[in-house]
Amino acid sequence: MNLTIIYNLIQGPLVWLSLTVFIAGIAFQTWRLTKMMQTNVNDRRIPEKELIAPKALSKKENFLRKLFFLKLSVLGVNPLVVFISLIFHLCLLITPIFVTAHAVLLEKFFGIGWLSWFSWSPQTTHFTTGIVLACGFFFVVRRVIIRRVRAITTIYDFMMLALALTPFLTGYLAHEGMGDYSSMIAIHILSGELMLILIPFSKFFHMIFFFLSRFTIVNEYSLGAPKRSWQF
Amino acid sequence: MESNTNPTPDKPVIQSILAEHKKQIKIGLTMCAHCSLCAESCFLYMSHEGDPQYMPSYKFLHSVGRLYKKKGDVSRAQLETMRDLVFENCVLCTRCYCPMGIDIPALITLGRRICRSQNLFRNYDR
Ligand code: HEM
Ligand code: HEM
Ligand code: HEM
Ligand code: SF4
Ligand code: SF4
Numbered sequence: 246m247n248l249t250i251i252y253n254l255i256q257g258p259l260v261w262l263s264l265t266v267f268i269a270g271i272a273f274q275t276w277r278l279t280k281m282m283q284t285n286v287n288d289r290r291i292p293e294k295e296l297i298a299p300k301a302l303s304k305k306e307n308f309l310r311k312l313f314f315l316k317l318s319v320l321g322v323n324p325l326v327v328f329i330s331l332i333f334h335l336c337l338l339i340t341p342i343f344v345t346a347h348a349v350l351l352e353k354f355f356g357i358g359w360l361s362w363f364s365w366s367p368q369t370t371h372f373t374t375g376i377v378l379a380c381g382f383f384f385v386v387r388r389v390i391i392r393r394v395r396a397i398t399t400i401y402d403f404m405m406l407a408l409a410l411t412p413f414l415t416g417y418l419a420h421e422g423m424g425d426y427s428s429m430i431a432i433h434i435l436s437g438e439l440m441l442i443l444i445p446f447s448k449f450f451h452m453i454f455f456f457l458s459r460f461t462i463v464n465e466y467s468l469g470a471p472k473r474s475w476q477f
Numbered sequence: 478m479e480s481n482t483n484p485t486p487d488k489p490v491i492q493s494i495l496a497e498h499k500k501q502i503k504i505g506l507t508m509c510a511h512c513s514l515c516a517e518s519c520f521l522y523m524s525h526e527g528d529p530q531y532m533p534s535y536k537f538l539h540s541v542g543r544l545y546k547k548k549g550d551v552s553r554a555q556l557e558t559m560r561d562l563v564f565e566n567c568v569l570c571t572r573c574y575c576p577m578g579i580d581i582p583a584l585i586t587l588g589r590r591i592c593r594s595q596n597l598f599r600n601y602d603r
Binding site: 327 | 507513574
């Protein structure tokens with residue numbers, strides 16, 4: 246088997262394919278989910294102002310109320326998980342955009358040059374990549390040792406976690422020259438492409454659903470002024 | 478009461494209820510990150526020393542979720558376990574909070590509906 250053909254395939258057409266599936270899939274799934282909703286003007290979320298007279302609360306009371314609310318939210322109940330989750334997701338979403346090699350490849354294959362102006366230094370990408378891996382490790386350990394998480398864990402959860410972490414691990418190792426560079430990069434690109442393709446169709450779609458459910462479905466935790474409810 | 482109990486679950490009936498609510502079940506199952514952040518929002522979980530069987534996501538994943546994955550092919554004993562989850566371990570107070578916005582009580586209600594269709598109800602005299 247000629248390896249160059251495989252490399253050209255996964256670096257060329259497959260990148261196009263995965264990016265297309267990623268973007269078209271997100272659009273399709275968003276459309277599909279939106280179609281599963283009905284606009285229901287009767288279920289209105291009552292603005293906070295109408296529930297609590299603004300005058301009745303002093304500045305201090307208002308602040309304490311907000312603090313109290315925060316204490317009752319997931320942030321207050323599970324501060325460690327929420328904090329780790331936050332930096333995990335931030336680094337996971339931002340790092341790939343600022344990897345120098347990605348910008349170089351984008352310029353080489355698609356002629357998109359401006360991205361490289363913003364690229365980070367290898368030290369910075371290494372740092373954020375390390376954060377993703379460390380947080381991922383935390384999630385794996387949590388899944389194994391915390392009883393309530395284990396109770397709802399399936400093999401699928403570990404596979405998806407592994408899939409999310411593989412591009413980061415292999416990108417890092419390739420850059421550090423550990424293992425065989427070309428096979429490391431091949432695994433890197435293939436796992437990255439698989440991840441992009443699966444985002445719209447797996448639990449990774451929570452990336453969209455998280456916001457979709459908050460901004461379109463009316464309930465006491467929704468944001469904005471949503472006027473829809475699920476139609477089943 | 479004994480005459481009321483079906484020894485084997487009526488699969489077609491379960492399947493028709495599952496089919497009717499397929500979209501709803503699928504959204505819940507696909508979007509649940511299995512993160513367990515809903516646990517503390519349930520007062521029953523809090524008052525049972527953190528027994529996972531009272532965690533909101535556990536209650537729908539191991540009832541409707543399991544029925545859906547097995548396409549309704551479950552034994553009477555398994556259905557009775559699910560009955561305990563959806564009737565005894567949840568009061569449908571709708572206070573649970575899921576960061577993903579999954580309607581957990583709706584899914585548990587569906588579990589109750591399937592149980593009722595198989596003559597399984599809350600054990601009032603337990
Ligand atoms: C889809 C096609 C992709 C291609 C062709 C590709 C290619 C590359 C290449 C060539 C490197 C450089 C390794 C080196 O410095 O020698 C790299 C690094 C990296 N890639 Fe990708 N990549 C892809 C997708 C992804 C995805 C989807 C992610 C993450 C979600 C990702 C995350 C990273 C990270 C974090 C690094 C840097 C690791 C570090 O320097 O510590 N890549 N990638
Ligand atoms: C803006 C986009 C996103 C938001 C708002 C978001 C939000 C969340 C939330 C609320 C959780 C559950 C809490 C937790 O366990 O940390 C979660 C879990 C998770 N997310 Fe995301 N997410 C986003 C994007 C992504 C993407 C793009 C990926 C990967 C491709 C991803 C991978 C994961 C994984 C693997 C978990 C489960 C962690 C575990 O095993 O406990 N997320 N996300
Ligand atoms: C004077 C007698 C009663 C009063 C004042 C009363 C009052 C209430 C109240 C205030 C609720 C809460 C509603 C909610 O939180 O949504 C409730 C719920 C309920 N009551 Fe009663 N109740 C009475 C008699 C009964 C009787 C005799 C039964 C059963 C035979 C019963 C069965 C229920 C049930 C099953 C619920 C829960 C309904 C649900 O959450 O969907 N109640 N009742
Ligand atoms: S909080 Fe939501 S996503 Fe997390 S386990 Fe509970 S139901 Fe699933
Ligand atoms: S509806 Fe059920 S699962 Fe949700 S908080 Fe109430 S008792 Fe717990």
